[in-house]
Amino acid sequence: MVLYSHSRISTFLNCPYRFKLKYIEKIRPEIEQSVEAFLGSTVHETMEKLYRDMKFQKIATLKELISYFRDQWEKNWSPSILIVRKDYKPENYMKMGEKFITDYYNTHKPFDQTKTVGLEQRIVIDLNRNGKYKLQGYIDRLALTDDGTYEIHDYKTNSSLPLKEYIEEDRQLALYALAVKDSYPNARKIRLIWHFLSFNQDVMLEKTDEELEKLKLSVISDIERIESAKDFPTKKSNLCEWCEFRSMCPEWAHIARTEGLSLKNFLKEPGVSLVNRYAELTAKRKEIDAEMDTVKEKLTEFAKENNVTTVGGSGYAARIWSAEKFKFPGKNDEGRADLEDFLNKAGLMKDVAALDTFLLSNKMEDTDWPEEIKKAVAKFGRKELIERIYLRKKNCD
Numbered sequence: 001m002v003l004y005s006h007s008r009i010s011t012f013l014n015c016p017y018r019f020k021l022k023y024i025e026k027i028r029p030e031i032e033q034s035v036e037a038f039l040g041s042t043v044h045e046t047m048e049k050l051y052r053d054m055k056f057q058k059i060a061t062l063k064e065l066i067s068y069f070r071d072q073w074e075k076n077w078s079p080s081i082l083i084v085r086k087d088y089k090p091e092n093y094m095k096m097g098e099k100f101i102t103d104y105y106n107t108h109k110p111f112d113q114t115k116t117v118g119l120e121q122r123i124v125i126d127l128n129r130n131g132k133y134k135l136q137g138y139i140d141r142l143a144l145t146d147d148g149t150y151e152i153h154d155y156k157t158n159s160s161l162p163l164k165e166y167i168e169e170d171r172q173l174a175l176y177a178l179a180v181k182d183s184y185p186n187a188r189k190i191r192l193i194w195h196f197l198s199f200n201q202d203v204m205l206e207k208t209d210e211e212l213e214k215l216k217l218s219v220i221s222d223i224e225r226i227e228s229a230k231d232f233p234t235k236k237s238n239l240c241e242w243c244e245f246r247s248m249c250p251e252w253a254h255i256a257r258t259e260g261l262s263l264k265n266f267l268k269e270p271g272v273s274l275v276n277r278y279a280e281l282t283a284k285r286k287e288i289d290a291e292m293d294t295v296k297e298k299l300t301e302f303a304k305e306n307n308v309t310t311v312g313g314s315g316y317a318a319r320i321w322s323a324e325k326f327k328f329p330g331k332n333d334e335g336r337a338d339l340e341d342f343l344n345k346a347g348l349m350k351d352v353a354a355l356d357t358f359l360l361s362n363k364m365e366d367t368d369w370p371e372e373i374k375k376a377v378a379k380f381g382r383k384e385l386i387e388r389i390y391l392r393k394k395n396c397d
């Protein structure tokens with residue numbers, strides 16, 4: 001039985017290929033972690049110290065806390081930590097961490113608003129209550145208020161303040177709420193609290209039992225998707241910049257390999273020169289297509305003005321054809337449903353409908369068609385390798 005975690009599931013949802021490398025093939029990447037992740041874990045360790053001291057009736061001074069943060073930073077820093085934003089140095093990130101801690105300290109001092117129940121507390125949720133799908137996580141700080149409310153605190157070091165919808169849809173803390181409900185029979189009221197340390201802002205939310213039940217079902221369905229997955233395609237997004245497998249990912253490996261080359265060697269590299277030529281020709285083709293449209297328009301006008309249907313050139317003659325035809329609403333246009341309804345009722349649909357083989361081919365990849373139907377349909381066609389080239393900007397967007 002696999003013990004799932006929120007991050008394991010989100011890795012699959014964000015990029016199945018990364019999931020495969022990380023959890024199935026268990027590949028050790030060259031990059032240890034990103035500086036953002038390192039900053040996040042060092043800040044978390046410092047927060048843990050703050051509240052651990054509190055349990056022993058000691059309130060650390062801000063100076064002690066900052067010095068603890070710096071010690072942890074220096075002790076654990078490694079040159080293999082990835083800094084994506086090349087304009088900034090590790091010191092910049094260290095100063096950010098100091099600012100986060102200082103702001104939090106000054107806002108929440110003397111830290112006696114709640115009693116700490118657990119720090120970095122491991123929780124395990126039995127999602128379907130038969131042990132089949134278990135999920136584990138660690139709560140940054142579990143606290144109890146005087147009125148008996150349990151609070152799940154989470155420290156975020158993101159550099160952007162998430163939108164309301166993100167908070168409402170964030171599943172991690174809500175899943176922890178399920179575990180707290182199971183583990184603490186007196187936990188009737190649970191509050192989720194995100195501390196966005198870059199902005200010194202706290203966001204709170206409570207979830208109803210119905211919302212938590214719905215969430216449980218959606219997590220079970222995600223786990224079932226993971227367990228039945230046969231393909232693990234790459235899924236490009238802005239997360240790629242921070243991905244530890246970028247250098248071995250088919251979407252990025254060539255780009256990563258050629259990044260460090262001198263300009264001369266870069267331009268000589270076979271892949272680079274082929275893409276540059278392809279991009280040049282694509283741009284030329286666009287220019288030619290635009291010119292073709294202009295010439296076509298002028299030729300049509302010329303034919304009309306001279307009252308001819310054919311215009312002669314050196315070795316060719318151009319025949320200009322025109323006719324008035326009906327134009328009907330397209331697939332997604334207004335009026336399409338009415339038109340289809342009319343044709344169906346009049347029994348004329350079969351005269352004008354044609355099999356869409358493109359759509360049929362896509363349906364063969366679809367999961368909602370039964371396998372036996374797909375097998376039967378497959379007999380009418382054959383598999384062909386289709387190769388296409390799409391030009392895109394080199395960055396992650």
Ligand code: SF4
Pocket residue numbers: 015017018234235236237239240241243244245246249250251252
């Ligand atoms: S670089 Fe992007 S596409 Fe490639 S494995 Fe990582 S997240 Fe997936």
